[in-house]
Amino acid sequence: MADEDDLILSELDDEELVAQMFDDLYDGLRDEIMEATQILLDRGWAPYDVLTKALVGGMTIVGNDFRDGILFVPEVLLAANAMKGGMSILKPLLAETDAPRMGKMVIGTVKGDIHDIGKNLVAMMMEGAGFEIVDLGINNAVESYLEALAREKADILGMSALLTTTMPYMKVVIDTMKEQGIRDDYIVLVGGAPLNEEFGRAIGADAYCRDAAVAVETAKDWISRRHNQMQAGA
Ligand code: B1M
Secondary structure, three states, rough: OOHHHOOOOOOOOOHHHHHHHHHHHOOOOOHHHHHHHHHHHOOOHHHHHHHHHHHHHHHHHHHHHHOOOOOHHHHHHHHHHHHHHHHHHHHHHHHHHOOOOOOEEEEEEEEEEEEEEHHHHHHHHHOOOEEEEEEEOOOHHHHEEEHHHHHHHOEEEEEEOOOOOOOOOOHHHHHHHHHHOOOOHHHHEEEEOOOOOOHHHOOOOOOEOOOOHHHHHHHHHHHHHHHHHHHHHH
């Protein structure tokens, strides 16, 4: 891309700007990412498109180079920080909704896992779709989930895991719910890059959600099924 010194982001066309955002995310340039996010919004881009086409698109490149040993943890942390800068601008827009409250979800990343970008995206999108969100953050033990579900009288438990070593912990949480006789009181949705549908089924979750948009649709679907069951039972 153009020489960083004389680059004026607002003078780039959309395609050039998104390409520049990929570079800036890669270089962990939070201020530039925030500025470019705002420029795209000012040009009429939908917040969801800025999120998926520019920020998530850029983060995918970072992820691939992290996997291939080209980038290391400190650089990825900077990229994640830049991404969060962009997300902080999008959050109120994605959460802006006149939709009636759909239900309440407790969400958190599982024990041993500190990845939170995907989980945060899911929380944002769910909020935007009218769900009330209780975000437990990262590194959650089973007690933390169960205590929040009871305290918040939640409808849905959402768990996120990004590591193959931490995803089995989701089963620990679901098994504990079964032991305590509360499994069927909640809709359990799981997600995270290393998961798939088969894993979701095997651990006893209600559904695996490939991405944040799927999480919203799945949650809506399960909530309306619950309402229908309750009405039929009444
Ligand atoms: Co980590 N990391 N990381 N990392 N990291 C991965 C996951 C990895 C795949 C990289 C790689 O090798 N290619 C690899 C895991 C390999 C494996 O398990 N097989 C890995 C590793 C190995 C590690 C460390 C062990 C590295 C080390 O220390 N040697 C370490 C672990 C720390 C720990 O957790 N204990 C580590 C650390 C880090 C950072 C701290 C540097 C940073 C995290 C910063 C942060 O999150 N605040 C980081 C990052 C950023 C990544 C990558 C590059 C990007 C993850 C991300 O944010 N993606 C990642 C590579 C990759 O995934 N390509 C990688 C963007 C995000 C939007 O996608 O999270 O998949 P995702 O979320 C999606 C869906 O999955 C879904 O919706 C989201 C939005 O569409 N979804 C849900 C997610 N959660 C959901 C919950 C739901 C529903 C849907 O509930 C209802």
